[in-house]
Amino acid sequence: MRNHEMLERRSEMLKRRIGELIAKENQYGLGRQESHFLQMSIRELHQTSFEMNGKTQA
Numbered sequence: 001m002r003n004h005e006m007l008e009r010r011s012e013m014l015k016r017r018i019g020e021l022i023a024k025e026n027q028y029g030l031g032r033q034e035s036h037f038l039q040m041s042i043r044e045l046h047q048t049s050f051e052m053n054g055k056t057q058a
Helices: 003-027 032-057
Strands: none
Touching: 003 032
């Protein structure tokens, strides 16, 4: 699997995970650990997006 394909797959997984956490947050609220996990996932998604954009332009 090429690096770009791996980044796309990682991005899809992160988006799904973030969506699930946001839905849970809206229904029940999140604990401290889950809230931290959500923030880390969002940062990871931004980093992955940055890497994907950097690879296509280089």
